[in-house]
Amino acid sequence: MKSVKKISRTIPTVLERLAAAVSVIKENRGNDIVVLDVRELTKAFDYFLIVSGSSRRQLNTIGDEIQKKLVGEMGDECLSVSGYKEGRWVVIDYGDIIVHLFEPETRIYYAIEELWGKAIKIPIDDPIFN
Numbered sequence: 243m244k245s246v247k248k249i250s251r252t253i254p255t256v257l258e259r260l261a262a263a264v265s266v267i268k269e270n271r272g273n274d275i276v277v278l279d280v281r282e283l284t285k286a287f288d289y290f291l292i293v294s295g296s297s298r299r300q301l302n303t304i305g306d307e308i309q310k311k312l313v314g315e316m317g318d319e320c321l322s323v324s325g326y327k328e329g330r331w332v333v334i335d336y337g338d339i340i341v342h343l344f345e346p347e348t349r350i351y352y353a354i355e356e357l358w359g360k361a362i363k364i365p366i367d368d369p370i371f372n
Contacts, residue, residue: 254316256338260289261371263341266311267293268366270304272343277371278361288338290361292354294346298329301343305332308341 254262260277267275272293281288295301305326312318318336325332325343331352332343342354355363364370 254318256288257370259312259316259318259336260291260339262311262316263291263308263339264366264371266307267291267304270300270307272300272304273346274349275366276355277364277366278355278358279364280358280361283358283361287335287340290340290342290354290358292342292344292349294344294349296346298345301329301332301345302326305334305341305343308334312336 264275264277272295274292274294276290276292278290278292279288280290293304295304305323309320309323313320321335321337323332323334330345330348332341334341334343342349344352
């Protein structure tokens with residue numbers, strides 16, 4: 243009987259995936275990056291990653307690059323993507339991480355940071371992102 247060799251694959255943690263997404267955003271010149279830890283406020287997800295971009299094209303590029311990194315390279319599962327066509331507010335749902343990509347005016351209008359004001363804001367210069 244032939245033995246089956248198990249392939250061991252380390253699944254990245256939520257913080258590793260979050261850090262990778264932040265890195266992608268920085269590389270693609272996203273603005274006003276905010277990470278909110280919402281674990282104490284909801285059981286639906288753990289973190290919001292919020293960023294502004296200057297155009298629909300930039301937002302779509304950032305979203306595409308995050309997908310390549312998290313899904314393509316890190317083996318994450320994307321549950322849904324909304325807003326690519328309109329491009330004013332793109333939402334990418336990874337289950338535990340929700341990525342919000344906004345045009346500046348739309349971000350101000352919806353005020354996600356204020357709505358989730360009791361969340362813990364994690365500075366992007368925190369060592370977990372380096």
